[in-house]
Amino acid sequence: DAKTTQPPSMDCAEGRAANLPCNHSTISGNEYVYWYRQIHSQGPQYIIHGLKNNETNEMASLIITEDRKSSTLILPHATLRDTAVYYCIVRDPTGANNLFFGTGTRLTVIP
Amino acid sequence: DAGVIQSPRHEVTEMGQEVTLRCKPISGHDYLFWYRQTMMRGLELLIYFNNNVPIDDSGMPEDRFSAKMPNASFSTLKIQPSEPRDSAVYFCASSKAGTRETQYFGPGTRLLVL
Numbered sequence: 001d002a003k004t005t006q007p008p009s010m011d012c013a014e015g016r017a018a019n020l021p022c023n024h025s026t027i028s029g030n031e032y033v034y035w036y037r038q039i040h041s042q043g044p045q046y047i048i049h050g051l052k053n054n055e056t057n058e059m060a061s062l063i064i065t066e067d068r069k070s071s072t073l074i075l076p077h078a079t080l081r082d083t084a085v086y087y088c089i090v091r092d093p094t095g096a097n098n099l100f101f102g103t104g105t106r107l108t109v110i111p
Numbered sequence: 112d113a114g115v116i117q118s119p120r121h122e123v124t125e126m127g128q129e130v131t132l133r134c135k136p137i138s139g140h141d142y143l144f145w146y147r148q149t150m151m152r153g154l155e156l157l158i159y160f161n162n163n164v165p166i167d168d169s170g171m172p173e174d175r176f177s178a179k180m181p182n183a184s185f186s187t188l189k190i191q192p193s194e195p196r197d198s199a200v201y202f203c204a205s206s207k208a209g210t211r212e213t214q215y216f217g218p219g220t221r222l223l224v225l
Contacts, residue, residue, distance in 0.1 A: 043202050099156065
């Protein structure tokens with residue numbers, strides 16, 4: 001599976017958009033980009049995933065570059081409850097089932 | 112749906128004792144996963160099941176760890192004997208076939224081995 005690189009931490013003001021980047025320069029054609037987050041003392045929570053088109057759901061938007069070597073998770077109006085560790089994961093869903101979470105980005109939303 | 116249910120939520124035991132963690136996946140899900148999370152190693156996959164059959168247990172640290180899934184609605188992770196280095200948060204997750212990467216996690220069991 002392709003390795004991902006994320007900044008270890010980011011801050012965002014409450015009410016502003018949080019843009020979390022992820023680099024996955026070795027991604028292959030069959031691999032999807034998935035985002036999960038883990039709020040303190042809770043289990044990881046699925047956010048969104050995509051292959052090459054931008055995706056949006058009730059939680060977030062996912063922007064994938066045309067060459068698919070990087071992506072950005074956007075939380076349009078961050079709230080204090082969005083403070084969490086965000087994990088970018090690249091996986092081929094037809095391959096062996098092993099989600100590698102890495103170290104993620106610790107997002108702190110500041111009041 | 113109640114989501115993935117894990118019990119106990121907290122467990123404190125002494126070294127050498129047997130520990131059994133329990134998980135009830137979301138009804139209708141075909142895959143069940145056991146993860147362990149520590150500060151040093153992050154979140155690691157231990158084992159996963161498909162239709163109650165263990166598929167990949169390469170993440171199980173050693174023979175002291177065992178996992179079973181006797182039916183579609185119940186799984187256990189057992190540590191016997193437990194050691195202080197087993198102290199961690201253990202998560203269970205489940206997913207449907209075809210969307211197996213969209214895993215739904217339980218609240219975890221926080222294990223402390225003294």
